[in-house]
Amino acid sequence: MPPPTVVDSWLASRRFGIVIDAGSSGSRLQIYSWKDARVVRQEKGKQVYGQLPTVEKGVREGEEWVTKVEPGLSSFAENPEGVSAYLAPLLDHARSQVPPSLQSETPLFLLATAGMRLLTPTQQANVLRETCTFLKFHSNFRIDDPSPAGPCGSSVRIITGEEEGLYGWIAVNYLMDGFASTSSQPTTYGFLDMGGASTQIAFEPRTEDRRNSKNLIDVRLRLLGGKEVHHQVFVTTWLGYGTNQARERYVGRAINEYEGHRATLHSHSTVKEHIIPDPCLPKGLTLIQSPVQPTHSSEHSKSPHSLIGTGSFEQCLQRTSPLLNKDAPCEDAPCLFNGVHVPPIDFSVSHFIGISEYWYSSEHIFGLGGAYDVVQYERAASEFCGQDWESIMEEHERSRRQGKWGSDVEIPRLQMQCFKAAWIVNVLHRGIGLPRIVDPGGNATTDGEKVAQQADHKGLGRPAFQSMESVGDIAISWTLGKMVLEASKEVPPLSANASPIRDPLDDAPNADSPIKPIRPPFLDFDAIEDRISHRLPSSLTRHSLGFSPIGFMFYILVCSLFAAAVYKLRHRIRSSVRRCVRKRDRQYIAEGYAMEEGQLLNGGGLPSPQRPSSPASRILAKMLDTAGWPASQKLQSRPTPLSLSSLDNGLRSGRSSPHRASPIRRSFSYPTTKSQNGFVSSEVIPDGGGGTVAASSYIPVSPRLQDGSIVSNGSVASLTSRSRNSSRLDLSSLMPRQQISRTN
Known part of the structure; x- marks a missing residue:
């Protein structure tokens, strides 16, 4: 069927969303749709402001909004390349139902559940990567960019059992108008789900219990009027407490007890047949089963055993009750079973709805789906378990022709119905604590359709528990809850500063949150x-x-x-280290030289009052006094060094000093006069005999030192040597002479 066109009135202002539920036995694609929130508000006004967007099927009529392929996505753990051909029919079906012009705005989610959780992290990563690549490059649907959640962000990932329960809680309360309650103390419905491997519970505790409860998930939804509703939900899951795994634990327990009893009483028996009576099977039914994880040390416990049904529902209740593990240590009280913390449940306020196995075990054979009455349920289970297996098979053949049980009831369901019914009753009453409604005067005549009226007559209001599969033509599924959340995200907020609506996984406040995202590691x-x-x-x-x-x-x-x-890179590393070390040494030596010459590190001379009086300076002062030189011409500050830039400019201009420094150097300086070129300054000093001597001073930054030697390549060694020799006094050079040759 081709997708709807723009001239279709049903399509006007319609949005779409797609969810692929990748389960253990197959992958189911479901297409949902809803009207744009702005258009709905314009058409219906304020009367819809307190409601959530109406999420419907993705087609106007028919059942083409859903399709399924088998087997499960987890079957490609060793062959990820086969994912493309596996998902191609689902993608083709989605393209045929969603108009091409809206596909780029339609979010597509592939959320894997129980089967993918059982794979190794490496297998999970490989399958998710191939899935992401196929969906992103072979469709125009909206898919998230890579993020810590996965290669396609939150669009392709593995969800936890807690997330399933939380989305299911949203779906149930959406369909039952739990979010649109106008009472002063609105109450929401609790959610129960049971599959083959696990069971989940999600509910909103009472206000006084929320203060002392941990691990509550904040669920935010936006109504059509723009107002947000907040609910704090507790959700948890029990792995291994689904019907199939509970049966495996039951068989293992029965075989271990049988082998222990056999080893005590029949230690010398050579009987090879192992026959165990099983009250959880219809009378006369024989099944050959082996324990999945035998705990007994004998070889007999590992071999197959024959379980023969005795058909006693009461005994089955007693035998399955210990599987709840009610005696497990409870670290965070209160706990329900297996040591799992659950806040107190007030069943007079909290009313629960169960789906999946709760519905199948009640409706498919007993016909008691809907409002739950434990007395009638147990009566129907006792009658069924007490039947002979041959008569059950005959009735099954008649039902296929007359439609009593319908085509959904298969032989495996008939074999396990007695056990599953007992397990449901134990989980509801001994596990979760659902109270039994006992009315000695009315239990004999009640039926499923009158339970709600009787509960109301007894002052109980709505039934505390009811099993459901759908509301109207919309099936109760966690995928519906996911789409309700997506539709709520698109409602315009009342304020531009309002935070966007996000998935509870992204809004989880801390590491104690019960929703632990599954993130395959980079290497396993x-x-x-x-x-x-x-x-x-x-x-x-x-x-x-x-x-x-x-x-x-x-x-x-x-x-x-x-x-x-x-x-x-050793040579580069070595040269870099040497440069760093030499730079540090040069700086250290330059600091020492400047301190010996009485200069600051920035090139300026120390103020004379702060210059330390060394023994050499005192001896030199006495000699000057003896020579009769004026005190004003005693030791003066050294000339201020020129900057490198001025020196460089002078050299580039080609100028040279008009005065040559005399080869007779003194280890001290006189007051100088700066020449025109800024390189040499001179003073006329008395020579001690009535004459005068022209003395030239050397600028410290010149390439020549004061002794006339040239500093080669700025050698640190030459500076060090000069610094040390300059502190020595040549007394002979300090004596005044009668004549000084100027020709030299």
């Missing part, structure tokens, strides 16, 4: 080792060494690559 050494462990000697396995040899080899490889990179 255990998975790599499992692939090659059969080729390794037993002495090199993880169990023998105590650590992962693959991980150890990886770290050795990283260290080797780092060492090779360092060796290849």
